[in-house]
Amino acid sequence: MPLLFGTATFNESEHLTIGGCDTVTLAEKYGTPLFIYDVAHIRERARGFKQTLNSLGVKNKVIYASKAFCCLAMYKLLEEEELGCDVVSAGEIYTAIKAGMSPENIEFHGNNKTKEELLYAVEQGVGTIIIDNFYEIELLSAILKEKNQKQHVLFRITPGINAETHDYILTGQVDSKFGFDVNSGQATQALERILADDHLVLKGVHCHIGSQIFSAEGFLAAVEKMLTILNEWKQAFGYSVDVLNMGGGFGVQYTEADDPLEPEAFVKAIVNSVKGQCALLDYAFPEIWLEPGRSIIAEAGTTIYTVGSEKVIPEVRHYVSVDGGMGDNIRPALYGAKYDGFLANRISNEQQSPKTIVGKYCESGDVLIKDIELPTLRPEDLFAVTSTGAYGYSMANNYNRNLKPAVVFVEDGHEKLAIRRETYEDLISLDCE
CATH class of the missing domain: 3.20.20.10 (Alanine racemase)
Structure with a gap:
């Protein structure tokens, strides 16, 4: 069982829920990466x-x-x-x-x-x-x-x-x-x-x-x-x-x-x-x-990512990429902060093996979690990283002109959009031609 905090649990559909809200449903509604606060x-x-x-x-x-x-x-x-x-x-x-x-x-x-x-x-x-x-x-x-x-x-x-x-x-x-x-x-x-x-x-x-x-x-x-x-x-x-x-x-x-x-x-x-x-x-x-x-x-915050590409280097490393990274959590790249993570959309009993979760940013140092034991991850799986409530969104940036994520507060089965996802218009709103 993964390390869970607060009201986090898994429902009958094997989906991670926080504050009584299904994180898979929240991801579908608000997109990923997504910060969810308990x-x-x-x-x-x-x-x-x-x-x-x-x-x-x-x-x-x-x-x-x-x-x-x-x-x-x-x-x-x-x-x-x-x-x-x-x-x-x-x-x-x-x-x-x-x-x-x-x-x-x-x-x-x-x-x-x-x-x-x-x-x-x-x-x-x-x-x-x-x-x-x-x-x-x-x-x-x-x-x-x-x-x-x-x-x-x-x-x-x-x-x-x-x-x-x-x-x-x-x-x-x-x-x-x-x-x-x-x-x-x-x-x-x-x-x-x-x-x-x-x-x-x-x-x-x-x-x-x-x-x-x-x-x-x-x-x-x-x-x-x-x-x-x-x-x-x-x-x-x-x-x-x-x-x-x-x-x-x-x-x-x-x-x-x-x-x-x-x-x-x-x-x-x-x-x-x-x-x-x-x-x-x-x-x-x-x-x-x-x-x-x-x-x-800190422990009240969870980030949900969507899994994308992977790269296996035999006898070296198994990389799995997600749709966020150092733009929404710079702490691992900045000073080696360590996090835990797991599948949010299904529970897998498959054999686990070491995988390194990396982001989509153009930096080799864009590594979220190194050598974590996980089952097979498939494209479009949802991956949850826990304890991201502190210094994640507050240090978020637009490196590579990526958009900052949305933030949702959840409590007693109710959701509230706290910060909407940035748009491309937001991204150029301060630019001068």
């Missing part, structure tokens, strides 16, 4: 974070990391579930507000926010801006002075913690483009400058150590380091934070080999560690903010 699974994960934090008796905020996947329908779902959102561009701010999210529940991240983006955030009433560098302090301060406004801010610290993950998604170490470095004294300088600015209302600090992290150890080390720093600032400047934002990065399962902690286990470990450090240092317990993205959305 809304019940998203709700379950979102509520799990909130319920765990509430059960621990701490003031908290759960803020979805938009970069994992966002669109109008996703933001509306977040609003229904009373989650905030973390954005990294004016485009994400615009989409969130258009979807009806309260600007107060938006926090604005980014290591190089432009003057125009900061101005837009201030004008739209974005609740919290996370300051990332000294240049941003100057830009934001100038905007606020001109408008005679105040702005709630956090500032991002890189505490010098190395989490066990890929270098491309490691962010809490000293050598990082994000945040103010602690070891060099930059974080303390930033604190002094922000506290001295009448237009910046400093609510606390932010820390994010990386993504796709399977162990709580990195978070525990980060909590200890952060509380040590915060206590030093309390002694030196008489300043204590109202908010401690520990970011996200909680790992998910992509293949059978992955064995991440449940999100609730991460939450409990982080909160209990903060409680312990605060008691040890006699530091007032702050409000805890977390920024799950992948851990809410």
Whole structure:
């Protein structure tokens, strides 16, 4: 039996169903490649974070990391579930507000926010801006002075913690483009400058150590380091934070080999560690903010492809091509991300053999899954790749002038088109003759 998530199962026709909807029927209606999101699974994960934090008796905020996947329908779902959102561009701010999210529940991240983006955030009433560098302090301060406004801010610290993950998604170490470095004294300088600015209302600090992290150890080390720093600032400047934002990065399962902690286990470990450090240092317990993205959305997403050509090189490799690839899932080509997959339109008891699932893009590196054990695949079969909900569509592109896929939300037997498939007219809509 393949690795299934959420409401996914097989019906009497041997078709994969998600959210009570037949994926074969969805593929016929919307075409492939097709992203299908299990809304019940998203709700379950979102509520799990909130319920765990509430059960621990701490003031908290759960803020979805938009970069994992966002669109109008996703933001509306977040609003229904009373989650905030973390954005990294004016485009994400615009989409969130258009979807009806309260600007107060938006926090604005980014290591190089432009003057125009900061101005837009201030004008739209974005609740919290996370300051990332000294240049941003100057830009934001100038905007606020001109408008005679105040702005709630956090500032991002890189505490010098190395989490066990890929270098491309490691962010809490000293050598990082994000945040103010602690070891060099930059974080303390930033604190002094922000506290001295009448237009910046400093609510606390932010820390994010990386993504796709399977162990709580990195978070525990980060909590200890952060509380040590915060206590030093309390002694030196008489300043204590109202908010401690520990970011996200909680790992998910992509293949059978992955064995991440449940999100609730991460939450409990982080909160209990903060409680312990605060008691040890006699530091007032702050409000805890977390920024799950992948851990809410990844396993809820499945991509359906149509099988096409194949190429067998005896004693070397058996290639099977599908009608998508690195245009809708660049992660395997970008940093070797691994996925699982299986037939979605039939259950086969045939003998399995290694096959490499590749895309249709003109790159040898366009490989989705290497050497996966599968039965015979025939042209027009439907192939499902699981856990594609995060960083699939959000990193999609038009390489080779291919069209971006459609996205469908499914729940309780009902389907909703969240993003329509691009057309050729869409493809040239920005071109100038």
